[in-house]
Amino acid sequence: MLALIAICAVAAVGTYFTAPRQGGQMDPESTGPQGAHALVALLRDRGVTVVVAHNLDDVQSAARPGALLLFAQTQRVTDQSLLERLADSPGDLLLVEPTSHARAALAPGIRNSGTRTQNADPDCTLHEANQAGSVDFGPANTFRAVDDRAISSCYGGALVRYRDGERLVTVVGSAEFMTNGGLLRAGNAALAMNLAGQHPRLVWYAPQRLEGQSSSSATLYDLIPDNVTWIVLQLALTVLLLALWKGRRIGPLVAEQLPVVVRASETVEGHGRLYRSRRARDRAAQALRAAALQRMLPRLGLGTDAPAHTIATAVAQRCGMGPEMPQHILFGPPPNTDTDLTQLARALDDIERQVAHP
Template sequence: MTQTPSTAVGPTVRARMRSIRWVALALVVIVAVATLTTYLTAARPGGRLDARSTGPEGTHALIALLRDQGIEVVVADTVADVERAAGPDTLIVAAQTFHLYDDDQLARLARLPGDRLVLEPIGTTREQLAPLLRRTESVQFGGLSPGCDLREAVRAGTVQFGAADSYEASEDTSVTRCYDGVLARYRAGGRTVTVVGSAAFVMNSALLEEGNAALALNLAGTQPRMIWYAPQRGEGTESRGDASVFDLIPPQVTWLVWQLVVAVGLLALWRGRRLGPLVAEQLPVVVRASETVEGRGRLYRSRRARDRAAEALRTATLQRMLPRLGLQTGAAPAAVAAAVAQRCGGDPQMLTHTLYGPAPDTDTDLVNLARALDDIERQVAQS
């Protein structure tokens, strides 16, 4: 019994298939790793001073640094979240205070125990959470030195605040003022209240500038638990802040718009044209030459284009006569006139005027020119 000799084709094909599978698997792994890396390193969107945002105006970096130092950070989205986490050994950081417009919210925050750190407070928020301070003027300089003996500020050194508000004591109270009053601190009611007239130094984009990170960590890390409350929208009942444009439209306007829509629809049905069946048409349409010439003549006449009509007549006459005269296109006018005079007689100057002269001034002159050209062409053809 004979055996078929083995060849290397089978193993070679299998080896190539294994190589292709390994390459495909490697490409899948690379794509998966790249996708995962992009997802993990992509910036997480968020509002200003949002603890979850990795954007330029977020505070995710500061929150991460505080947690690395062993501080328990609670990110509160509502006043109720702050109330559940507040205690005597906590620090409440209140930012984005222009969303705290409800008096009941501010009163609830003011009654909570623990220290306070208020960033860029508006007037109503400052009166409730830091009642012993008042705003003086704005500081326009970017980098400021502490200028005080407050431990947190002295350790941080120069800080880049940018444009910021300045504060001073509103009553006969001992207030520590640093950085020309941008940072003010006092102690009352068993708690420490700190107000900073700028929040730029805690943002992700400015945390690495000079002593910004040090001051932010020193101020936010004074207690074992820190509650970060930076509301991104209002919670009050007077103005929720999340109403859409349609919620602001009165009901009467909505009914008026629907009436207009119905009226326009009925008008479209009334005036609209209905398409009928397709009509078969034999193309191309044959147009007689006489109709084309008549149409062009009427067009020239309506526009008083006697010059263009005369030029068209002379060009057509010359194109038909030159082959009969043995001349080429573009021959000199004198040579053409001499050849025509030799064939049928006539004055060369008069022939030159007829074949190459100026445009006629009137319609009668244009008709006479057409007749003269026809006579010349007929005589050349018959000679």
């Protein structure tokens, strides 16, 4: 029993440490396609001390002269004061796919010159690039010098390097070639190793959330702007006033005189014209039959819920005819033409006259 428990424990621990770990792009602990666990492992096997910084305080405590700071996922750091603290950190800088805001603060000697998808040769004198050869960057930003300062430009501007005082600044326009999914293409692994492993100490800073915000202390209400609260209150007040305005008034019905008296004959003619303009012969026939039945049923001593065959039999007995004819006239199919509708009206009038005066 103890042996079985020990085997299960060893298997669980092994599964935990060997299971894939998902994460964001350039996450040093992620084994997914966008992570960078493979590059970090290669660098450590090469003897490079890789220090993973999770926030800016970790960067400042780990950075020192003679070390290299790799800064990726720059879109997660937008505050100018935080970027200025990064710019004041000692050591060289490797800036990976920077935003324009981060590039202006950390690499002011260059500017963007476009975007291109390329699998290009180095075409420069930089030793790290020539040793790696052709590299597949994927979609990559390209850079050029702001003024006449000397910079090393490789791969059509996707990789540039220049010296800013005592700091050596290297900027690459894509992070794809450094990820787990991109290392095996072309000379990507060699270039990533050469750039990130050029110093014995590497501070890896790729924030996976917005820097400067604490997810534990912030609540959903704190994330809502102040103006939204006033907008919601105004909308609620508007809906309440609209409900009071459109709501049903409680009170007795008030009889009002019609502004115009319309004769019954004009109403009938108006309905007839509407039926004719819309070719609603079925509705007109239904109205004629319903009106005739409403007048004849009391004379026949039948209720409104009487079956159709009972009504047809009573009409036939009153008129002295077979039940088939009243059945067809009173409950038959709708007429197909205006002539058939006229004949139906005449037949209904004739049956109603016979029922009234047998």
